[in-house]
Ligand code: NAD
């Protein structure tokens with residue numbers, strides 16, 4: 238099956254689900270991956286790729302390496318392989334790899350083509366699609382980057398079989414995000430899903446493919462309308478304003494991105510509850526779903542003034558106005574940028 242991401246004529250592309258057989262390229266190809274993914278799955282991938290010349294760049298595993306230093310290392314490797322403007326980059330890994338691979342592809346010799354082959358659920362349902370690329374710096378998460386679309390994305394459930402339950406849960410957090418913001422029917426579907434099978438990587442391929450397809454359809458629809466996040470696309474950031482601060486404050490080590498998003502969604506819901514946008518029952522329903530998939534919902538904020546100040550580096554903050562993405566009922570979201578500091582602090586105080 239495939240989902241089309243409709244953009245301009247030259248930049249539209251397909252996301253293929255369980256359709257990767259063989260890929261032939263009449264160019265040089267570099268595969269960007271990390272040490273763990275390479276050990277687990279690179280052999281299988283190499284059997285599927287044919288290119289004029291094939292190179293592999295392996296980087297260290299972890300969000301803490303998603304920075305400009307690693308980008309420089311990758312670019313140096315690519316220069317040493319004498320890759321040219323017709324060369325292609327394949328990102329083979331989770332969201333950290335697809336964000337960095339896309340970024341490198343967008344700047345190497347002013348831009349080469351790339352494709353994503355995501356190996357985490359999170360990257361399948363979200364990160365590998367939509368063209369946001371980039372890295373973190375000491376000031377915050379994803380502050381350096383570009384919008385640069387892949388030529389194609391290939392999600393293969395075979396690669397997801399080796400994911401630990403924590404990583405599967407982190408991917409589920411981004412799917413729960415889609416449900417709360419866009420489609421309440423998904424909440425019921427997830428409430429009925431066997432969490433033990435899911436968390437033990439025992440879900441059948443058809444159900445896993447269904448989850449990936451639904452998530453990508455929702456994301457593709459938004460990205461097609463607002464590729465560069467001038468408005469509508471901000472909704473995909475539900476929970477992220479809080480999550481990015483949590484990830485930065487914990488050195489990108491304590492929480493997986495999806496775990497921080499789970500906490501962030503709960504924080505956003507606390508704010509929405511205070512404004513009467515969500516009922517207690519609706520908040521509880523989302524909490525229960527997060528707990529069902531063994532996701533964290535709480536973070537002890539060490540210093541709420543610092544936490545608040547970090548919102549001003551959020552990419553959705555314009556002219557000192559923080560754009561909060563809040564659920565307004567389940568299956569709908571809105572952007573609120575007129576919340577007073579006092580009201581924000583009141584919601585944050587629940588988490589100290
Ligand atoms: P990740 O890439 O760090 O992967 C999580 C862990 O799983 C890593 O240790 C990785 O090595 C391991 N792993 C990868 N594939 C595996 C496999 N098949 N089997 C076993 N282990 C495997 O993190 P992630 O959760 O995939 O992605 C999070 C990143 O994605 C964040 O940096 C976030 O900012 C980014 N993101 C980007 C977008 C976007 O639109 N660009 C959207 C959402 C998230």
Ligand code: GLY
Pocket residue numbers: 363366367369470473474
């Ligand atoms: N993950 C948020 C976005 O792609 O816009």
